[in-house]
Amino acid sequence: xxxxxxxxxxxxxxxxxxxxxxxxxxxxxxxxxxxxxxxxxxxxxxxxxxxxxxxxxxxxxxxxxxxxxxxxxxxxxxxxxxxxxxxxxxxxxxxxxxxxxxxxxxxxxxxxxx
Numbered sequence: 001x002x003x004x005x006x007x008x009x010x011x012x013x014x015x016x017x018x019x020x021x022x023x024x025x026x027x028x029x030x031x032x033x034x035x036x037x038x039x040x041x042x043x044x045x046x047x048x049x050x051x052x053x054x055x056x057x058x059x060x061x062x063x064x065x066x067x068x069x070x071x072x073x074x075x076x077x078x079x080x081x082x083x084x085x086x087x088x089x090x091x092x093x094x095x096x097x098x099x100x101x102x103x104x105x106x107x108x109x110x111x112x113x114x
Contacts (some may be wrong), residue, residue, distance in 0.1 A: 002040045002054055005032055007092045009044040017044050021073040023057075031094050034062060037094045040107065041073050042071050043079075045086050052084040056100055058108040077102060078112045111112055 007025055009017065017113050020101065023042055025032055043053040060074035079100050086093060096110070102110040 001024055001039070001062055001081050002097045003038050003094045004041040004043050004097055004100065005034070005037070005039040005092055005094055006043050006045050006086055006090045008086070009046055011046075011048040013044075014046075017073070020043075021060075023071045023073065024068040025092055026068045027066065031064075032062075032092065034059070039094055040104075041049070041097060041110075044101070045088055045089070052082040052086075053079050053100070054055060055079060056064070056097075056102065056110070060094075060108075 007023055023044060034040070041056050041057055042059050043056045045053050051098060055078055056076035057074050057076045059071050061072040063070040083100055083101065101113050103113050105111050
């Protein structure tokens with residue numbers, strides 16, 4: 001089963017996610033290990049406004065970098081009930097896709113669990 005990498009995000013990155021379809025994880029937060037954790041989806045955990053995860057994105061492309069890893073966002077899926085189950089807000093975490101009420105039909109395509 002795929003996992004979701006959940007990344008804490010501040011207000012200043014709202015437009016990058018919503019309009020530029022990109023999320024960065026700085027190297028100070030750690031090095032994401034997507035393959036080892038079977039993480040094919042990413043979710044910003046908003047630390048402002050209505051806190052939590054409101055949308056999950058398929059990772060269309062990931063690019064490691066010296067300063068930050070870049071994640072290009074693909075299809076997105078609304079999390080109907082804001083998810084607020086992140087253990088801490090200073091570092092990214094991995095969570096099972098089912099935690100958000102979704103199952104994968106095929107890579108990049110999700111459906112709600114029954």
